[in-house]
Amino acid sequence: MLYPHVVNLMKLAKENGIKNKLITNGLLLAQSKHKEDICDNLDYLVLSIDSIDNETNLELGRGINHYNTIKEVLDYVQNKDLKLNINTVISKKNINQLNELGNFLNNYKIHTWKFFKFMPLRETAKKNNRLFEISDTEFETQKRVFKKFENISNINYKKENEIEESILIVANGDIIKTENGKDIKKR
Secondary structure (H helix, E strand, O other), X not given: OOOOOHHHHHHHHHHOXXXXXXXXXXXXXXXXXXXXXXXXXXXXXXXXXXXXXXXXXXXXXXXXXXXXXXXXXXXXXXXXXXEEEEEEEEXXXXXOOHHHHHHHHOOOOEEEEEEEEOOOOOHHHHHOHHHHOOOHHHHHXXXXXXXXXXXXXXXXXXXXXXOOOEEEEOOOOOEEEEEOOEXXXXX
């Protein structure tokens, strides 16, 4: 979303049979004057939301208006031809709010809702580990107590050792390669 020619890049990719997947917190997408062009060229949109409570979102580092931003994007894309996925990190701060979040998300057609166990990978998460970390047992318990929602097709749970390899570009511009939930290379 920071790249000034992202729309052109997405159109070119789509024209050449490459599937476009955008993983975002929604903020820049909600504010973009190119929102329609971006969404029309997406095959997958992945939004991150951990709570519908503004105070919880603030504590989790998402910002006080994160819920409103996600709602705005969800409302905008609900009739778009793309698969909508949600990522949620389960921590001490939101573990008791997940059904409320599910009730909110159930108002939209969600292809996959992924839950990730909190992992203190870097920066603030490492510093505040004790405030957020949950045990494997607490994480596993969510699978048994969490209810199903009719508009959410798939629900997946991922622990640290189940995270696939990925490349991340973090806010300061660093490029980080991760494998099994661990940073292995930073540039």
